[in-house]
Amino acid sequence: MAPLPGQRMAAVDIGTNSCRLLIADTKGQSITPILATLRTTRIGEGVEESGLLGEVPMERTIAALQEYLELIREYEVAHLRVVATSAVREAANAAFFVVLVREMTGITVDVISGAEEARLNYTGACGAVDFKGTGVVIDIGGGSTEFTCPIQESGVSALSCCSIPLGAVRLTEQPRLLSEIIGPMKDVLDKIKGLPHLNLVGVGGTITTLAAVDQGLQIYDPECIQGYFLSKEAVERIMLSLAVKDSEERKKVPGLPPERADIIIAGTTILWSALAYLGAQEITVSEADLLHGMILEMI
Numbered sequence: 001m002a003p004l005p006g007q008r009m010a011a012v013d014i015g016t017n018s019c020r021l022l023i024a025d026t027k028g029q030s031i032t033p034i035l036a037t038l039r040t041t042r043i044g045e046g047v048e049e050s051g052l053l054g055e056v057p058m059e060r061t062i063a064a065l066q067e068y069l070e071l072i073r074e075y076e077v078a079h080l081r082v083v084a085t086s087a088v089r090e091a092a093n094a095a096f097f098v099v100l101v102r103e104m105t106g107i108t109v110d111v112i113s114g115a116e117e118a119r120l121n122y123t124g125a126c127g128a129v130d131f132k133g134t135g136v137v138i139d140i141g142g143g144s145t146e147f148t149c150p151i152q153e154s155g156v157s158a159l160s161c162c163s164i165p166l167g168a169v170r171l172t173e174q175p176r177l178l179s180e181i182i183g184p185m186k187d188v189l190d191k192i193k194g195l196p197h198l199n200l201v202g203v204g205g206t207i208t209t210l211a212a213v214d215q216g217l218q219i220y221d222p223e224c225i226q227g228y229f230l231s232k233e234a235v236e237r238i239m240l241s242l243a244v245k246d247s248e249e250r251k252k253v254p255g256l257p258p259e260r261a262d263i264i265i266a267g268t269t270i271l272w273s274a275l276a277y278l279g280a281q282e283i284t285v286s287e288a289d290l291l292h293g294m295i296l297e298m299i
Contacts, residue, residue, distance in 0.1 A: 007078040008034070011294035012068060014109065016044030016087040016142025016169050017205065017263065019064040022291035023075050026299050029127075031292060034075060036222070039064040040259040044087030044143050048173045053091045058100065065105050081294050083110045085117050086143030086167060114163020117290060118146035122159060124292030125201050129227060129284055133197030138274060139289065140206040140267050142169035145274075147188045149195060162188040168206050168267030175266075181273050189277050200280055202230065203289035205260060206267030211285040212255030213238055220255070226287040232275040239268040 009031075010023045020038040024031040041060040043053060065082070072080060088094050089111050098109045112120075121139045129135070136149040144167045151160045164184050171181070182189075192198065211228045212220055242250055242265050250261040275283065 008076060009079045009295050009298050010072050010077040011291040012082040013290055014043060014061060014082065014084040014088060016085065016167060017042055019061055020291060021068045021071065022295065023072070023077060024295050026295065029296065029299060031295050035071065042169065044169050047087045047091055048170050051092050053088065053093055053097050058097055062101060062104050065101060065107055069105060079298055081110065081298060082107050083112045083294065085112060086141055089113065090143065114144055114146060115161040118148040118161035118163055119159055120290045120293035121146060121203050122148040123296055124288045124290055125203050125286040127292065127296055128288035129201050129286050133199040134195040135199050135201055136192050136195065137201045137203060138283065139204045140270050141167045141204050143167040145270055147192065149192060164188070166270060168263040168270070171266035171270065172263045178273065181270060182277055185274060189274060193278055198280070200283040201286050202283040203286050206264065206271060207285055208287060209256060209260055209264060210235060210238055210268060213253060215255065217255045222287045225285055228285040229282050230285050231282045232280060235268060235272045235275060239265065239272050242268065
């Protein structure tokens with residue numbers, strides 16, 4: 001049954017690094033966030049090496065989902081969708097995890113492709129950012145990085161969605177040379193370079209965290225993040241500043257959540273590499289992302 005106008009909806013993203021919940025009210029084609037929260041469950045821990053979701057990371061994730069169910073009931077949510085992204089879709093025991101979640105919580109998890117993840121990010125971000133030119137959405141996640149932009153195919157508008165298996169958690173666990181970071185992204189970056197009036201929009205925890213660090217936010221404020229212009233110069237400055245700090249020192253940096261201190265350098269390096277290769281001077285940061293896209297598509 002299709003949702004009725006004005007119903008309250010919820011979306012959950014089981015990402016490589018965190019499990020996130022968004023509850024929002026809807027009116028027409030717009031949404032009003034009511035609650036946004038996350039738990040750093042890191043379900044992708046060890047997947048790069050073993051190819052399997054670990055028992056403890058799965059337990060952490062299911063505990064977060066059970067907590068979210070209580071919030072969903074408390075907020076009287078009418079419709080819920082839960083998706084899993086990079087780590088789960090690549091794990092050999094993904095089907096076991098989906099069944100386990102169903103048995104433990106009653107929740108059905110959709111394991112979505114990288115292209116679907118990119119498309120939902122584009123829908124959410126571009127619905128919230130006002131820009132001119134050709135919008136390209138970059139999402140640096142824990143296990144993958146997605147690039148999404150509009151294209152013309154036989155005179156028909158479409159979206160080009162590309163998912164690269166390179167993210168903040170993956171790069172932290174398996175460090176690479178700069179050439180090995182740029183290499184997997186080169187083809188899609190070359191295509192983006194040729195787009196007219198390029199306008200980059202960034203989503204995901206790495207990019208929103210960099211916006212918070214650049215502003216020195218003691219308390220994370222989504223209104224300060226949404227639409228923030230993050231310069232390549234700032235990304236480079238922050239990357240170098242964090243690189244000379246140890247993990248405990250990074251945890252004290254204003255705007256940087258302690259639970260992200262171990263992976264932020266890897267995520268920042270991915271963003272800096274992409275900006276440098278494109279010759280881009282800035283990226284517009286969007287707090288709205290995949291979760292917003294999921295809810296917009298449920299309306």
